[in-house]
Amino acid sequence: MQIDVFETKERILADNREAAKLNRLRLAGEGVVFVNLMGSPGAGKTSVLLNLIRLLKDRCRIGVIEADVDSDVDARKIAETGVRAIQIHTAGLCHMDADMTGRALEHFGPEGFDLIFLENIGNLVCPAEFETGADLKMMILSVPEGDDKPLKYPLMFTVSDVMLVNKMDAAPAFDFDLEKAEERAKKLNPDIRIFPVSAREGRGFEEVAELLLQLLAEKKGRGNEDH
Amino acid sequence: MKIIKVGASIGASNEQAAERLREEMKSSGTLLINLMSSPGSGKTTLISRLIRDMEELSIAVMEADIESAVDAERIEALGARAIQIHTNGMCHMDAGMTKAGLRELGREQEDLIFLENVGNLICPAEYDTGAGLNVMILSVSEGDDKPLKYPLMFRESDAVVISKLDALSYFDFDPEECRKRIENIHPGAKIFPLSARTGEGMEEFENWLKERLLSWRNTGDQAPA
Numbered sequence: 001m002q003i004d005v006f007e008t009k010e011r012i013l014a015d016n017r018e019a020a021k022l023n024r025l026r027l028a029g030e031g032v033v034f035v036n037l038m039g040s041p042g043a044g045k046t047s048v049l050l051n052l053i054r055l056l057k058d059r060c061r062i063g064v065i066e067a068d069v070d071s072d073v074d075a076r077k078i079a080e081t082g083v084r085a086i087q088i089h090t091a092g093l094c095h096m097d098a099d100m101t102g103r104a105l106e107h108f109g110p111e112g113f114d115l116i117f118l119e120n121i122g123n124l125v126c127p128a129e130f131e132t133g134a135d136l137k138m139m140i141l142s143v144p145e146g147d148d149k150p151l152k153y154p155l156m157f158t159v160s161d162v163m164l165v166n167k168m169d170a171a172p173a174f175d176f177d178l179e180k181a182e183e184r185a186k187k188l189n190p191d192i193r194i195f196p197v198s199a200r201e202g203r204g205f206e207e208v209a210e211l212l213l214q215l216l217a218e219k220k221g222r223g224n225e226d227h
Numbered sequence: 228m229k230i231i232k233v234g235a236s237i238g239a240s241n242e243q244a245a246e247r248l249r250e251e252m253k254s255s256g257t258l259l260i261n262l263m264s265s266p267g268s269g270k271t272t273l274i275s276r277l278i279r280d281m282e283e284l285s286i287a288v289m290e291a292d293i294e295s296a297v298d299a300e301r302i303e304a305l306g307a308r309a310i311q312i313h314t315n316g317m318c319h320m321d322a323g324m325t326k327a328g329l330r331e332l333g334r335e336q337e338d339l340i341f342l343e344n345v346g347n348l349i350c351p352a353e354y355d356t357g358a359g360l361n362v363m364i365l366s367v368s369e370g371d372d373k374p375l376k377y378p379l380m381f382r383e384s385d386a387v388v389i390s391k392l393d394a395l396s397y398f399d400f401d402p403e404e405c406r407k408r409i410e411n412i413h414p415g416a417k418i419f420p421l422s423a424r425t426g427e428g429m430e431e432f433e434n435w436l437k438e439r440l441l442s443w444r445n446t447g448d449q450a451p452a
Contacts, residue, residue, distance in 0.1 A: 126318050
């Protein structure tokens with residue numbers, strides 16, 4: 001019985017990877033950089049986005065797909081900045097998969113955009129398993145959550161390209177060892193790039209913004225070569 | 228440190244398995260508490276504090292995680308019985324998995340058994356574990372809008388602990404607004420703002436747990452829906 005469950009899961013993930021490839025092809029055609037932003041509920045995904053929008057909106061055309069099980073509070077916050085945002089409700093599903101992402105992108109209309117963020121469902125488990133076709137997987141670990149999270153949720157740290165350590169301003173109130181958290185993440189994923197930030201105080205985002213602009217330049221460059 | 232792997236229930240419906248488990252726990256007089264929250268809200272810290280504060284009660288713990296035994300090790304270090312469950316990547320516990328965990332834990336006529344569920348605000352709310360009580364934690368660092376965004380978890384919980392109260396000044400968390408939002412989704416939910424670190428608010432929560440244990444042992448008690 002146990003084996004049946006595994007095979008089904010493997011099939012689902014394999015099918016998902018195929019769907020993710022299609023998303024990637026479509027977005028490459030448009031020259032759009034697509035970022036999958038993940039983290040626990042309350043880690044600061046929306047606040048981080050607001051900071052990145054602040055730094056980038058005059059330098060490239062940004063869009064946001066907000067995925068939640070309920071409510072549109074997040075999409076509203078983004079829309080207040082003047083950036084186009086749509087709110088997806090996943091009918092209780094705890095992650096976005098490539099199919100849902102494809103449909104969301106279709107609805108969003110990526111033409112004319114440079115950088116699209118998917119703010120994934122607040123969850124450190126399931127989103128790590130499902131490719132969405134993103135160019136970059138960015139996860140947030142917030143200081144109050146604890147420096148042991150890489151030990152307990154290893155897949156999320158293994159699959160992510162970038163890790164933001166958010167709420168650094170609150171560090172005095174918690175026993176969070178930044179060095180330990182970084183060590184533990186790098187043990188799982190030596191290539192992960194780590195940026196300590198404070199979304200509340202607006203600190204630490206310049207380097208992250210540069211990384212995204214660099215990615216955009218590279219993608220546009222590749223696009224120009226193909227034409 | 229006992230680490231066991233459990234797989235999802237297949238076959239008999241989870242609801243039936245949960246009801247059966249609740250009946251078993253009723254006859255043994257042990258209250259099984261399903262503790263749920265996001266990662267890092269303070270589940271293990273809360274259980275540790277309860278073990279230290281409520282010395283007169285016999286408490287055992289089943290720690291459920293995707294990976295690692297750090298949580299079960301913390302509980303064992305306090306001298307309490309604990310096992311570590313690895314869920315084979317599953318993002319929640321169900322009644323079958325809980326039953327398997329209880330078999331491995333072995334029963335010693337405890338007063339309370341905590342099931343520390345996988346850190347996740349979504350899936351655990353969808354699966355009845357057979358517990359006699361569902362308690363969730365929302366920490367002040369996560370934001371007061373979480374009841375709007377994850378309503379099912381708040382609806383399914385008998386009590387909501389608002390944790391990390393000692394750190395409130397670092398965050399834009401409005402306890403009154405949060406309370407209103409919780410009551411809107413779940414009228415009558417018990418709300419316990421506290422700090423497991425400083426002890427603030429712990430007495431009220433502990434008194435409530437003891438009341439619920441007495442209630443569980445008396446005939447004619449209501450199990451949570």
